[in-house]
Amino acid sequence: MKRLRWDAIIGLVGLLMLLVGSYIGLFAAPPERHMGEVQRLMYVHVPTAWISMLVLTAAFGFAIASMWTGRPKWDAVMTGATETGVVLGALLTVQGMIWAKPTWGVWWDWDVRLTTTLIMVLFFTGVLVLRSYVAEPERRATWSAVAVIVGYVDVPLVYFCVRWFRSLHQVQSSPETVASTMITPLRINAFAMLFLAIWFVARRSRLELARLRRESVALPPRRAPRGTAVPEAPQEG
Amino acid sequence: MSERRRRLVITLVAVLVSGGVLAYLALGGIGENLVYYWSPSELNASGDQAIGASIRLGGLVEPGSIEREPDGLTLRFAVTDGEESVRVAAKTVPPAMFREGIGVVVEGTMRSDGWFETRRLMVKHDNEYAAPGKDEDLDIKELMKSMQFDESAT
Numbered sequence: 001m002k003r004l005r006w007d008a009i010i011g012l013v014g015l016l017m018l019l020v021g022s023y024i025g026l027f028a029a030p031p032e033r034h035m036g037e038v039q040r041l042m043y044v045h046v047p048t049a050w051i052s053m054l055v056l057t058a059a060f061g062f063a064i065a066s067m068w069t070g071r072p073k074w075d076a077v078m079t080g081a082t083e084t085g086v087v088l089g090a091l092l093t094v095q096g097m098i099w100a101k102p103t104w105g106v107w108w109d110w111d112v113r114l115t116t117t118l119i120m121v122l123f124f125t126g127v128l129v130l131r132s133y134v135a136e137p138e139r140r141a142t143w144s145a146v147a148v149i150v151g152y153v154d155v156p157l158v159y160f161c162v163r164w165f166r167s168l169h170q171v172q173s174s175p176e177t178v179a180s181t182m183i184t185p186l187r188i189n190a191f192a193m194l195f196l197a198i199w200f201v202a203r204r205s206r207l208e209l210a211r212l213r214r215e216s217v218a219l220p221p222r223r224a225p226r227g228t229a230v231p232e233a234p235q236e237g
Numbered sequence: 238m239s240e241r242r243r244r245l246v247i248t249l250v251a252v253l254v255s256g257g258v259l260a261y262l263a264l265g266g267i268g269e270n271l272v273y274y275w276s277p278s279e280l281n282a283s284g285d286q287a288i289g290a291s292i293r294l295g296g297l298v299e300p301g302s303i304e305r306e307p308d309g310l311t312l313r314f315a316v317t318d319g320e321e322s323v324r325v326a327a328k329t330v331p332p333a334m335f336r337e338g339i340g341v342v343v344e345g346t347m348r349s350d351g352w353f354e355t356r357r358l359m360v361k362h363d364n365e366y367a368a369p370g371k372d373e374d375l376d377i378k379e380l381m382k383s384m385q386f387d388e389s390a391t
Contacts, residue, residue: 105332
C-alpha cells in the first residue's frame with residue numbers, strides 16, 4: 001500500500017475533527033437564545049473566516065519569500081495558499097449571506113465587513129487570473145507576488161474594519177461573550193479547518209510546482225549550462 | 238542593478254504601499270467621512286437638510302415604542318442612541334430578531350412630518366451568543382455598545 005503523505009494525514013485528521021466538531025455543534029451545543037438554530041452556522045462560518053485570513057497571510061509571507069529567493073518553490077506555495085484563500089473566502093461569503101438573511105433580514109448590504117471581504121475574494125481571484133495570462137515564468141512569479149503583497153492590505157482591513165468603522169456586521173466575539181458550551185465545537189472546527197487548509201495548500205502547491213517544472217522543461221533554456229554542447233539551430237533554406 | 242537587487246527593491250516598495258494604505262485607513266480618521274449609518278442625534282442635528290435624502294439610520298429600538306398599524310403593513314417604532322430618538326415608519330416585514338432594545342439599521346428618507354420612512358429594515362446583532370434561559374437585561378448603555386457610536390468619531 002502506498003504510504004500517505006504528511007499533509008494527507010493532517011488533512012484526514014482535519015476532516016475527522018470537522019465531523020466531530022460539527023456533530024457537537026449541531027447536536028450537543030444549545031441553540032442561541034434569540035437566533036435559535038441558525039446560530040449553529042457559527043461553527044463553520046467563524047473557522048472559515050479565521051482560516052481564510054490566515055491562509056492569505058501565509059500567501060503574503062510566501063510572496064515575500066518568492067521575491068527574496070526567486071525560487072519557483074515559493075512561487076508555487078504562494079499560489080497554493082492564494083487559491084485556498086480564495087476558495088475559503090468564497091465559502092465565507094456564501095455562509096455569511098445564508099446567516100444574514102434570517103438574522104439581519106437581508107442577504108447583503110454594503111457595510112465595511114461585507115465589502116472588504118468581497119474585495120478580498122475578488123482581488124485574490126484576480127491574482128490567479130493574472131497568473132494564467134503571463135506566460136514567462138519569472139515575470140509571472142514577480143507580478144503575482146507583488147500583487148499578493150499589495151492586495152494583502154485588504155486582509156487586516158477585513159479583520160479590523162468592524163472596530164474602526166460603523167458596520168452592520170458585529171465586532172469580534174470573545175470567550176466572554178460566547179456561551180462556554182458553544183466554544184468547544186468552535187475551537188475543534190477552527191483547528192479542523194486549519195488542518196484541511198494545510199492539506200489543500202500542500203496539495204495545490206505540489207501541483208503548481210509540477211506545472212512550473214514541466215513548463216521549464218518544455219521551454220528552451222535561455223542559457224545552456226556551462227560545459228554542455230549547444231545544439232546548432234537548424235539552418236534556414 | 239542586479240536581478241535580485243531589483244526584486245528586493247520592488248518587494249520593499251510593495252510592502253510600503255501596502256503598509257501605508259493600511260496605516261492611512263487605521264489612523265487617517267477616514268471614519269468621519271465614511272459613515273455607514275447616522276445616529277439619531279446626528280440625524281436630528283442635520284435638521285431640514287436630511288429631509289428627502291437617502292439615509293441609513295442606526296440605533297436601538299426604544300423599549301415600549303413598537304406599534305403595529307391596524308392595516309398590518311406599517312410598523313412604527315423609535316430608534317434611539319440613548320440621548321435622542323427618531324420615529325420610524327417601516328413598511329416591511331421585520332426579521333424574527335426584531336424586538337425591543339435590539340440594534341437596527343434602517344435605510345430610507347426623513348419626511349418633513351418628522352417620521353423616518355423605510356422599506357429596508359436590518360437587524361444588527363451584537364457579539365453575544367448565549368444559551369436560552371440567560372436573563373435578558375435591558376441595560377440600554379450596555380446594549381448601545383453594539384451600535385459603535387463611541388468608536389466612530391462624530
